[in-house]
Amino acid sequence: MESCRDLHGGSPLAERESANDKFDLIVVGGGMVGSALACATAEAGFKVCVLEMREPTRSWPEDEVDLRVSALTRASQRVLENLDVWERMKSLRISPYTDMEVWDEGGSGRIHFNAAEIGEANLGHIVENRVTQLALWERMESLDDVDLRYPARVSQLLLDGSQGVMLDDGSHLQAELIVAADGRDSQIRSMAGIDTKGWDYDQHAIVATITPEQHHGYVARQRFMKAGPLAFLPIDDGRCSIVWSTSPQEAEQLMAMDDAAFCHALGHASESMLGQIKAVGPRGVFPLRLGHAETYIRPGLALIGDAAHAIHPLAGQGVNLGFLDAATLADTVIEARKAQRAIGAFSTLRRYERARKGANMGMLAVMDAFKRAFSNEIPPLKLARNLGLTLADRSGPLKDLLIRRAMGLSGELPSLAKYQPHGN
Numbered sequence: 001m002e003s004c005r006d007l008h009g010g011s012p013l014a015e016r017e018s019a020n021d022k023f024d025l026i027v028v029g030g031g032m033v034g035s036a037l038a039c040a041t042a043e044a045g046f047k048v049c050v051l052e053m054r055e056p057t058r059s060w061p062e063d064e065v066d067l068r069v070s071a072l073t074r075a076s077q078r079v080l081e082n083l084d085v086w087e088r089m090k091s092l093r094i095s096p097y098t099d100m101e102v103w104d105e106g107g108s109g110r111i112h113f114n115a116a117e118i119g120e121a122n123l124g125h126i127v128e129n130r131v132t133q134l135a136l137w138e139r140m141e142s143l144d145d146v147d148l149r150y151p152a153r154v155s156q157l158l159l160d161g162s163q164g165v166m167l168d169d170g171s172h173l174q175a176e177l178i179v180a181a182d183g184r185d186s187q188i189r190s191m192a193g194i195d196t197k198g199w200d201y202d203q204h205a206i207v208a209t210i211t212p213e214q215h216h217g218y219v220a221r222q223r224f225m226k227a228g229p230l231a232f233l234p235i236d237d238g239r240c241s242i243v244w245s246t247s248p249q250e251a252e253q254l255m256a257m258d259d260a261a262f263c264h265a266l267g268h269a270s271e272s273m274l275g276q277i278k279a280v281g282p283r284g285v286f287p288l289r290l291g292h293a294e295t296y297i298r299p300g301l302a303l304i305g306d307a308a309h310a311i312h313p314l315a316g317q318g319v320n321l322g323f324l325d326a327a328t329l330a331d332t333v334i335e336a337r338k339a340q341r342a343i344g345a346f347s348t349l350r351r352y353e354r355a356r357k358g359a360n361m362g363m364l365a366v367m368d369a370f371k372r373a374f375s376n377e378i379p380p381l382k383l384a385r386n387l388g389l390t391l392a393d394r395s396g397p398l399k400d401l402l403i404r405r406a407m408g409l410s411g412e413l414p415s416l417a418k419y420q421p422h423g424n
């Protein structure tokens with residue numbers, strides 16, 4: 001029909017549009033994990049569309065620390081170095097920590113890890129989520145093969161012959177592989193009818209930036225209490241970002257306190273390990289829930305990051321597992337393309353699921369066991385965990401194993417998480 005033709009001649013408008021709207025991958029969710037996958041696959045020559053609900057924060061006052069921070073492992077650092085974003089993150093702020101100390105409320109169990117013991121300069125970095133997010137977003141903007149669309153909302157997921165998504169604005173985008181990277185409450189996962197197994201932890205996590213009387217000495221500290229763990233994560237200017245997991249009732253009370261009362265309560269809960277708490281910034285609260293998708297894949301669809309697994313923040317592993325998902329899926333599609341196999345085929349995606357689902361499940365189970373063991377006051381269990389921490393602290397090989405695991409350096413690593421001499 002004439003009205004459908006491009007006035008400048010050439011193909012009908014619908015055909016022209018669909019050529020622009022055909023991709024190798026559509027990544028729904030441009031958070032830290034989805035952005036990492038988009039960068040990795042676009043750099044390997046794939047045509048990628050990223051759909052994101054909102055634009056990330058691009059600037060903030062220099063002395064303000066984001067409420068959301070993550071302890072990034074060495075494996076995540078390598079992923080980010082290999083994606084050429086680590087230097088940009090450094091320029092924004094990353095805070096290394098050299099030691100980690102974990103102990104039990106009212107018990108004698110304690111374990112201390114030190115980077116020098118394993119010949120490393122640090123054990124990892126505390127990084128504001130918005131720093132990682134912005135560096136990856138800017139990298140996506142610099143890549144020709146990433147089509148970044150925001151604000152964008154998916155109205156329909158098509159996993160049949162016309163494989164793709166419909167957007168709220170009526171556009172139809174097609175791709176061989178759709179990736180759900182849209183977080184814990186993933187809309188794409190629900191649209192695909194994939195269930196999650198999990199439960200409420202009956203804990204809320206309060207996050208805030210605090211100024212302690214004493215310098216943290218670059219030590220990440222975690223105290224296990226009956227109601228939940230309390231973490232002090234060191235920021236390079238001497239402040240700490242805290243994650244205080246506790247019962248919903250106590251969280252409500254703590255959130256209702258004025259700053260002076262909150263600082264006092266926090267000083268008490270932390271056994272004044274860094275002296276008094278002199279100041280606290282704005283506070284945020286997050287309900288904690290365990291959720292693991294029953295499957296990570298369907299033909300033409302893969303789940304990564306929190307869309308596949310939501311985990312307790314006590315070991316700071318959530319986004320670190322997500323980066324390994326992204327790196328593994330990137331390896332999977334790159335290998336498939338080299339072997340001329342379809343990237344969205346179930347047999348291709350099985351490799352990704354096999355590599356990640358067991359590993360993530362293991363971490364989820366360990367964190368869950370930790371959470372239960374440390375919330376329990378049954379005397380034999382209390383004794384066992386005290387003994388466990390102390391024995392682990394004294395056993396060189398076990399300690400080495402634990403720390404390598406916490407740094408993300410154990411097990412089979414995807415290429416992006418390995419040291420690459422050409423990286424920064």
Ligand SMILES: Cc1cc2nc3c(=O)[nH]c(=O)nc-3n(C[C@H](O)[C@H](O)[C@H](O)COP(=O)(O)OP(=O)(O)OC[C@H]3O[C@@H](n4cnc5c(N)ncnc54)[C@H](O)[C@@H]3O)c2cc1C
Pocket residue numbers: 028029030031032033034051052053054069070071072152153154181182183184186187188205207243286304305306307313315316317318319320321322
């Ligand atoms: C209190 C707390 C402390 C934590 N500390 C740590 C830590 O120290 N270390 C660690 O590794 N992890 C930590 N985590 C976990 C970590 O924050 C998450 O694992 C991580 O943010 C997951 O990243 P993601 O990209 O998968 O999902 P998200 O960060 O949830 O990103 C999802 C993205 O998708 C977008 N989106 C959502 N729905 C749609 C849609 N329908 N269409 C388009 N876009 C959409 C969102 O806007 C967002 O940008 C912590 C979590 C909490 C709650």
